[in-house]
Amino acid sequence: MEWTSLTDDVSKPAELRLVGDFDLYNAPRFCRFALDKIESGWPGLLLDLAGVGYLDSTGVGTIIRIVQALRKKGAKLRFRGLKGSPRRVLEMSNILPLIEEVS
Amino acid sequence: MRTLIVRKLIVDERNELFVEFSSDFERVREYAALVLTDCPESFKEGKLLEQQLSEIIKNGIKHGNRRDPAKRLRVWFDFRKRVRFIVEDEGEGFKELDAWNDFYRRRQEALFREDIDAFLSLASYRGPRSDDDDGGNSLVAALEYWNGGMIYNGAKNKVGVVRWFTGGSG
Structure with a gap:
């Protein structure tokens, strides 16, 4: 899985486009990246998952850790483009109520 | 009108419904794809x-066999009418x-109460051997899916799961 930043303004919530499989092999690397950025001052995060076709429990664990880290700073994790089996996995994991979806 | 129904026992003589793997963590998804080679598309749901x-x-390779390549993982499978x-x-x-x-019960109770802080504190299961990449989330979704x-x-080293695709299952 690769990710691309869609914003340059550090005063606004970061926006990332993810492409590929958000799985046990890729999620830990993304988790470290996102948590470091949140720690260094990201005021929020929007993930565009339109390019993600596979999400597993390690990816869900990463999302939970990002939600927790942002919540400690009074910020939110938002999603765009969530569909297919990744949406089902988040739904079955009861994580959907924790996240905000935008169009 | 009565209909005579005679069922029969079937033998998997070529051992087609069984496969055994080494505990190679890097090949987890490859193993799953191999098992599903002959699975009907309608069961795959994407x-x-x-x-x-x-x-x-x-879970079997990482938590069960602790990634020990000398230990094997055995999978029996059947795609007739259900998985x-x-x-x-x-x-x-x-x-x-x-x-x-117990963790899952407390997690679901927090969700039911809409107590998001309590739910988040219980969002990931942490056992004695959990690492940062573990969260117990696979079992949460599994209870819904299977x-x-x-x-x-x-002995708790062997798990059986079934998913039906008829009768309103989702």
């Missing part, structure tokens, strides 16, 4: 079935099963 099977294989797997590892068994059930049940043997 990549959902592969993902759920991968979780069980991952059924039995996955056995050579580990000590899922000794934290009762603790996990609508025909998820049952461990007494």
